[in-house]
Amino acid sequence: MRPTAIALLTLSLSSPALVHADTSDGSALIGQDWDTIVEMARGGEVNWFMWGGSDTINRYVSDYVGGVLMDDYGITLNRIGLTDTTEAINIVLGEKEAGVTDAGAVDMIWINGENFRTMKQAGLAWCGYTETLPNNVLIDWSNPAIANDFGVPVDGCEVPWNRAQFAFAYDTARTDSPPRSIPELLDWIRANPGQFTYPAPPDFNGAVFVRHVFYHAAGGVEGLLGDFDQARYDAAAAATWDILNEIEPFLWREGATYPTSITQLNGLFANQEVAFTFDYDPSQFGLGVQSGQYPETVMSYGLTDGTIGNTNYTIIPFNSPNKAAALVLQNVLLSAEAQLEKALPEVWGTVPGIEVDRTSAEIQTAFAGIERHPSVVDPTELAQNALPELQAGWISAIEQGWIENVGR
């Protein structure tokens, strides 16, 4: 009995090393021949922590991406769903505190903005490997909107996955003509009490809505670009809180409470309690209609004074033990085929993070032939009035300011 137990224990301890190599040492991988990396990754697994609130996205990742990884590379993809990306960062941070430098639980995180800044600041990201990926050639690093994540230089610490631009949605059966700019929206709210609200920051989408009002109050985004500036912030913030407090009595529940998540706002919209919802990823509205959450009369649209756009990325923590498998996963995600699949409206319908004109002729034709879901606003039309994201310092200050001046 006892020798068996010891034998089993020894086997279970040593077996991971027998199956595939520990690739926690990132410096050994950078610049390495790609076929060697693929061989090192073969037979292993990769733990990808990502926001898990969309069934369609989850299905694309688990079934399509997981399928390619298993079939072509023998790698098992474990998708770990999160409600808040910060949870994954807390894990990596806790591991760093505990001195776990080569056996972390997290191999990859879907990330951008403030969370990226946090990881970079605390030295939690593995950097400098992007040139090693064969599909790196499809990324346009000369585009500042890709080389900077919410104003923070990427510096080879993450690779783009999707691009997104904020859009509003309304139900044509209930609302005749939606307000097409922030001033029009504010007028509409005053004229239609109780039919508009937004999720309380720090909800991601709620915070983006507040930034649109902030840009409006500041008289445009131009004066807000660059590093955080207290004086410029104070001026614009005071005006923003005035506007948001002034419209508060006209909001859902007279502004006594706000939804705490975008999911809750979507529920209120679906149940006709409010007339509008919005999302950083307009493809969600098409998916909502397909799943039956919204009626077919729901349409998404942009604003004439612009809506905010961003790029989102995947990052590998410094202590990932499966860096080779994570690299293979990133390379698959960046591949023209995977980006095409993800762009299909019935799969996800998101805007690719790669340059489509750098892909093969067939792929380009396929991209051109994609039919958008009728409820999803045309991304090219949306992109004509695109606003940049602010640097993370601004974003934190606006969220905190909202909680202190409006949320209370």
Next chain:
Amino acid sequence: MSEHLKTLLRLAPALTVIGLLFFGGLVMGLIRSVNYMPVIGLTQPNLDAYRAVLSDPDFLRSFGLTLHISLTSTILSAVLAVSAALLLRRSFAGRRLATFLFQLNLTVPHLVGAIGILYLFSQSGSFARLAHAAALIDRPAEFPALVYDPNAIGIILQYVWKEVPFIGVIVLANMQAIGQDYEAVARSLGATRWQAIRHVLLPQIWPGVLSASVIVFAFTFGAYEIPALLGASYPAALPVLAYRSYTDVDLASRPEAMAMAMVIALMSAAMILIYTRAARRRGGR
């Protein structure tokens, strides 16, 4: 000695798990709460986080709200549970079925119950739709705000729904063990029915009611998921506030999150103390 050692050895696995996972986590939290977190450059332990938290009006409002939720839910649940137990201990046709139905939601998870409350009581929920069909209201906003409301009505509804059978089952078992003989004696000596309950039965079941209520209070004080699902955006219940602070993108707010968690743990520990005192008093009788 050897028997003693054996007992300790047998307990070792359970104690290790509790010691490592529970107290280990608690100690880690305590260390972080005193601003010691070398990984983000905090190396001088101090009580700044506690000072900041305890002087923060948001924290105090959340504390007040959480106290309101716990006290109201516990008192309502206890009163309803004792009343229900008094009815269920009688013999009547269908008593078995009634007792079964009474205990049924003990097995339903809190989260499922919360979604049920949402479906029934929200302004676009089933009751609002019925009210609309009966032409009582025109728009969802006219239905009273019972969930996501600052008075936490939805949260309390959910807790009462879930905890009444919990306290009820304990009290009912208690009552059945005591039997009705003492009350019968009191009645034969001229006590009214109410007097028999008030002066004979209640003192006997009181320790049971108290210890069950303390468990409910401690649970509702520290539970996160129900206020997260059914609560208003502001003020948030204490566990929700602590979690928000823990997931704040600013790493510097971690010590404050831990300080809040410590305050919650302290409250729960105080409750356990009261509970063991009450249980001991009952044992001493």
